[in-house]
Amino acid sequence: MDFALMGRVWVYFADAALVTVQISALAILLGLILGAVAALGSLSVKAYLRWPSRAYVSVFRGTPALIQLFLLYFGGPQVGIHLDPFEAGVIGLGVNIGAYMCESIRGAIISVDKGQVEAGRCLGMGHVQVMRKVILPQAARMMVRPLGVNSIALIKGSAIVSTISVLELSYTAHRYISSTYKPFEMFILASIFYLIIVSIFSYGVGKIDKRVSLEN
Amino acid sequence: MGLDFSIVPDYIDILIAGTLWTIALTILSIIFSVAGGVLFAILQLNRHAAVRRPVSFIAWLFMGTPLLLQLFLIYFGLVQIGLDLNAFVAGVIALSLHFAVYNSDIIKSAIVAVDKGQYEAARSLGLSQLQAMRKAIVPQAIANVTPALGNMMIALLKESSLVSVIGVMELTLSAQRAISDSFRPFEFYITAAAIYYVLNLGLEHGVRIAERRSARYR
Amino acid sequence: MSVILKTIAAAGVLAIGIAGAAQTADADELANVKSAGEMSIALTGAYPPFSLINEQNQVVGFDVEVGSEIAKRMGVKAKIVTTAWDGILAGLLAGKYDTIVGSMTATAERKKVVDFVGPYYRDGRAIFVSSSSSLTKLNDLKGKKVAVTLGETHEKWANAQKDMGWDVRTYKGLPELILELKNGRVDAFIIDSIPGRVAATKGTPIKMMNLPDLEGGNLPIGIAIRKGNPKLAAAMQAALESMQADGTYEKISLKWVGADIR
Numbered sequence: 001m002d003f004a005l006m007g008r009v010w011v012y013f014a015d016a017a018l019v020t021v022q023i024s025a026l027a028i029l030l031g032l033i034l035g036a037v038a039a040l041g042s043l044s045v046k047a048y049l050r051w052p053s054r055a056y057v058s059v060f061r062g063t064p065a066l067i068q069l070f071l072l073y074f075g076g077p078q079v080g081i082h083l084d085p086f087e088a089g090v091i092g093l094g095v096n097i098g099a100y101m102c103e104s105i106r107g108a109i110i111s112v113d114k115g116q117v118e119a120g121r122c123l124g125m126g127h128v129q130v131m132r133k134v135i136l137p138q139a140a141r142m143m144v145r146p147l148g149v150n151s152i153a154l155i156k157g158s159a160i161v162s163t164i165s166v167l168e169l170s171y172t173a174h175r176y177i178s179s180t181y182k183p184f185e186m187f188i189l190a191s192i193f194y195l196i197i198v199s200i201f202s203y204g205v206g207k208i209d210k211r212v213s214l215e216n
Numbered sequence: 217m218g219l220d221f222s223i224v225p226d227y228i229d230i231l232i233a234g235t236l237w238t239i240a241l242t243i244l245s246i247i248f249s250v251a252g253g254v255l256f257a258i259l260q261l262n263r264h265a266a267v268r269r270p271v272s273f274i275a276w277l278f279m280g281t282p283l284l285l286q287l288f289l290i291y292f293g294l295v296q297i298g299l300d301l302n303a304f305v306a307g308v309i310a311l312s313l314h315f316a317v318y319n320s321d322i323i324k325s326a327i328v329a330v331d332k333g334q335y336e337a338a339r340s341l342g343l344s345q346l347q348a349m350r351k352a353i354v355p356q357a358i359a360n361v362t363p364a365l366g367n368m369m370i371a372l373l374k375e376s377s378l379v380s381v382i383g384v385m386e387l388t389l390s391a392q393r394a395i396s397d398s399f400r401p402f403e404f405y406i407t408a409a410a411i412y413y414v415l416n417l418g419l420e421h422g423v424r425i426a427e428r429r430s431a432r433y434r
Numbered sequence: 435m436s437v438i439l440k441t442i443a444a445a446g447v448l449a450i451g452i453a454g455a456a457q458t459a460d461a462d463e464l465a466n467v468k469s470a471g472e473m474s475i476a477l478t479g480a481y482p483p484f485s486l487i488n489e490q491n492q493v494v495g496f497d498v499e500v501g502s503e504i505a506k507r508m509g510v511k512a513k514i515v516t517t518a519w520d521g522i523l524a525g526l527l528a529g530k531y532d533t534i535v536g537s538m539t540a541t542a543e544r545k546k547v548v549d550f551v552g553p554y555y556r557d558g559r560a561i562f563v564s565s566s567s568s569l570t571k572l573n574d575l576k577g578k579k580v581a582v583t584l585g586e587t588h589e590k591w592a593n594a595q596k597d598m599g600w601d602v603r604t605y606k607g608l609p610e611l612i613l614e615l616k617n618g619r620v621d622a623f624i625i626d627s628i629p630g631r632v633a634a635t636k637g638t639p640i641k642m643m644n645l646p647d648l649e650g651g652n653l654p655i656g657i658a659i660r661k662g663n664p665k666l667a668a669a670m671q672a673a674l675e676s677m678q679a680d681g682t683y684e685k686i687s688l689k690w691v692g693a694d695i696r
Contacts, residue, residue, distance in 0.1 A: 005489075012491035062416045063409040064377035066388060071409065074395070074521065075402030077528035078219055084530075159282035163381060165517050170284050175487045175516075178480045178609040183292035191281045198280050295617045302619055383584075383605045393604075396520040396585040399527055399547060 006185050009176060016172040017193040023089050023168060024155045024197075030094025031154065032147070035101025042106055053102070060099035066160050068096055073164045089161035097154045104146035108139040141212045148205035152198055169193055221403050227394040231404075234390025235411055241307060241386055242373045242419075248312035249372065250365065253319025260324055275317040283314045284378055291382045307379030307386075315372050319365060326360040327353075359430040366423030373419055374412065387411060462665040467532055472511040475501040476525060477536035479516035480607045483632045483690040484537045487516075496690035500554055500674075501535035501657075503682060507673035519607060520585035523548065526658060533659045533670070537626065539587050540656035549663070550656030551670040555687070555695040558651035559588060560627035564615055565639040569622070572598075572645055579603060581611045581623035588624040591650060612638060626655075628691060635692075 034056075041053035060068065072081065073088035083091065112135045120130040162171035173190040177183045224231075259271040278286060290313075291306040301309070330353050343351065380389035391408040395401050467473045477485040477497050485495040493514045505512035515531050526534055526548060537557075540550040561580075563569050569578075577599040582589040584604045592602045603620055605611055611623040612633065627642060634640050657674075659666055677683045678696065687694045 008489055009491070015491075059413065062413045064374040064388070064412055066377045066380075067391075067405055067409045067412060070388075070392075071402065071405040074524060074528060075405050077530075078400075078402040082529060156280075156282040159284040160378070162284065163518075165515065170282060170288075172491065173285060174288055175479065175491070177288055177292050178607070179482070179487045180489075181292070181296075181609075181613075183289055183296070187285055187289040187293065190285055191277065194282065194285070195277075195280045292613065295613060381606070383610060385604070389584075392520055393584060395524055399524050401521075401524055401528070 002180075002182055002185050005180065005182060006189055010189055013169065013172055013189045013193055016167055016169045016190075017197065019086075019166065019168040020155070020158055020193070021197060023086065023093065023161060023166065024151075024158045026090045027093035027097060027154055027158065028151045030090065031097035031101045031150070034095060034098030035105050035147075038098065038102035039105035039109065042102065043109060057099045057102050060096050061103075065093070065096045065157060066163065068092055069160055069164065085161065085164045085166045088164060089158070089166050093154060093158060093161065097150055097157070100150045100153070101147055104150055105139070105143050107146065108141075108143035109135055111142060112138045144205065144209045144212055148202070148209070151205070152201060155198055155201060156194065219402060220400065223398050223400060224403055224407050227398070227404070230390045230394055231387070231407065231411070234385060234387040235415070237304075237384065237390075238373075238376055238386040238388075238412075239415070241304070241311070241376050241379065241384070242369075242415075244308050245311035245315065245372055245376065246369050248308065249315035249319055249368070252312055252316025253323050253365075256316055256320030257323035257327060260320060261327065275320060278314055278317045279321075283310065283375055284381065286310050286314055287378060287382055303379070303382045303384045306382060307376075307384045311372060311376060311379070314375075315368055318368055322361050322364040322368070323357075326357045329360060330356045355430075359432075362423075362427050362430045366427060369423065370416065370419055373416060377412070463532065463660065463663045464666040464669055467508070467510055467666065470510070472513050473505045473508070473533065474513040474515050474531035475505070476515045476517050476522055476531040476534045477501070478519050478522070478607060480609055481537060481629055482608075484629065485516075496686060497535045497537055499686045499690070500677075500683070501533070503677050503686070504535075504657075504670055504673040507676060508669050519583060522585070523658070526660060529660075532666075533657055535657050537629075537655055538658050539626075540654045541587055544658070547661070548658045549661050549667055550654075550658055551667050552656040552674060553654030554657060554674055554683075555655050556652055557626040557628050557655055557695065558653060559591070559624060559648055560630055561622050561624050561643045561645060561648070562615070562630045562634075562640045563622045563643060564618075565634075565641050567621070567641070570643060572643075572648070575600070575622055577601075578621040579619070581605055581614050581620040583607055583611065583625065586625070587650070587653075588626075592624055608633075612640065615640060628695065632691060 038053040038056050041049040042057070044050055044053075069088065069092035072092045073083060073085065076083055076088070116134050116138070117130055120134040125133065158168065159170035161168060162174060165171065169190045173186040176186045180186070256271055256275060260268055260275070262268055287307070287310045290310045291301070291303060294301055294306070334353065334356065338351070338353075376386060377388040380386060380392065383389065385393070387408055391404040394404050398404070475498075477493070477495075479485050479487050479493045481495070481497075483495055484497040485493060488494050493516055498514055501514070502512040513531075517525055517530075519536075522534055522536060522538075523544070525531065533551075535554075538544070538550075539557075540553060544550075561572075561575070569575060575598065579601045580592055581603045582592050582605070584606060589602075589604055592600060603614070605614065608625060608629060611620075611625065614620045615623055616639065622643070630640060630642055634642065657670060659670070674683075683696070684694050687696070
């Protein structure tokens, strides 16, 4: 094990880890927005809102994220979309995870006790008010964990943007493996940073989960 | 540059070959990842901490790091310790190992969840330990895990696209081969996506049938 | 709800449209490059001594220095971009970067889709075997397993040699070719002679087969740019020629390859 080499290059992995965090954070944000919109759309009484939402979820969960990324980055210019690797990474990852997050949010909304909804209606609340005051606060509690799982999957999934040359953790590991032929050392370095990022994030999600549960 | 789907049929043989390799890769990895999952689950339920701890560590490591990284490690790394693997084998190993650890979690919970009372009832009816396992515990455990394992298999099919980066000529790399010749990425990536979508539908259908059949044992 | 969704959709379409319009090349791209103050240069970063990643995570090599020097002489900065070989030409056509200084052979087929500046060196096809191999003649390779890189001219050539009965294996790049030869999964690999010879001098256990009559033995290696940009081509050609005239080219060549490879 070439510890000396690891000692010399770990700083570059640290720089790359920052890029992984940036891309993941932005993609998670985009995913949350898209997921929320699609979830609400899929629960709508209006068919023209329901069908696009269901289609979005079906297509983006039913095809590989890697293909979606390549389609966006390499195929985009043919339809007028010009993105640099970082942008394509954020949008590609975000749109993909949004479909999964939609299901998490939708699941949470659906599982709110029907009795509560009816009670709200009896009290004279309209549909939007029932959503805002009854369903969403309770659904919010239940969606924290599944969304947390989605987000952690995204942090690890962000590795795929290495294929479009974004200088994040996995690309850095691959580059060094290609030139030094020391895969174990590079795997260890990259893994350490991924594990740190995922652990910190999990801890954060756990904290949020506790707070939201307590508030009830 | 515009779109021109008319050239796609010219490369249909490359795409079909790639699709078949994707199917082979997926089926083999599903089989090994379920077998591996059972093995890891049993090891993680072992009485001795000396057996449990290393297995749990590997599980934690593989669940906390990207599949892509694990793929590089296995393809480039195992050669150094004397195991020479071609890319396809490395791909199957990486996919199987990665999903085995997730499966082991699912299987572990299911084994533990099958009501202890069931086991005791079976024994009191005169069944030996092996028979109790075979006729009462295992069928129920299978019914419990099938939906979750089914989801893992569906995820595996999509993750199989990653082995293209180590040069396995499955569907994704085949599409890239067509692209490096025709310079039409949009057309071929859409075609590949459509093929994956259809494969996915097929797999989902299969999983749902398995769920219904195993639910008989609940 | 419906109003909100429609607004988001409209904003999205507008944003994509603006992004697309802003990128449309206007007249000769030389103007774009000059106004941006930088020229983006693509190469693989996995093709020593022409491009490789050093320990400081920087992309260095013969191609990198030639490309950077050309940019410098044009009065702009060089932005080095690494990308896999099999997508590099498609990337240029899609406008992801301005040029490829990646040891690309200027073949007639490629000239149909891009223009070439240069050539900036010449190299030829070579076949490498393991140092301990006993294969010496081309016919010794009949029926053997031969590795090539996806998208390289050697891939096409190897697949066309039907009478050799080769089992042609394609890989992503040179590191994989060397790896497969080392672990015995293939009997030989086919690439340009210089990278293989340099790797051999650096201790990689490979040796070049002595095949003086091998087809494709001496070819021009060019710098690819998109078609329809004569001014850009002229500027780059002028920069290349000036560095070849004043000794800068020779210095770079000796530094990375140990010989003048013009």
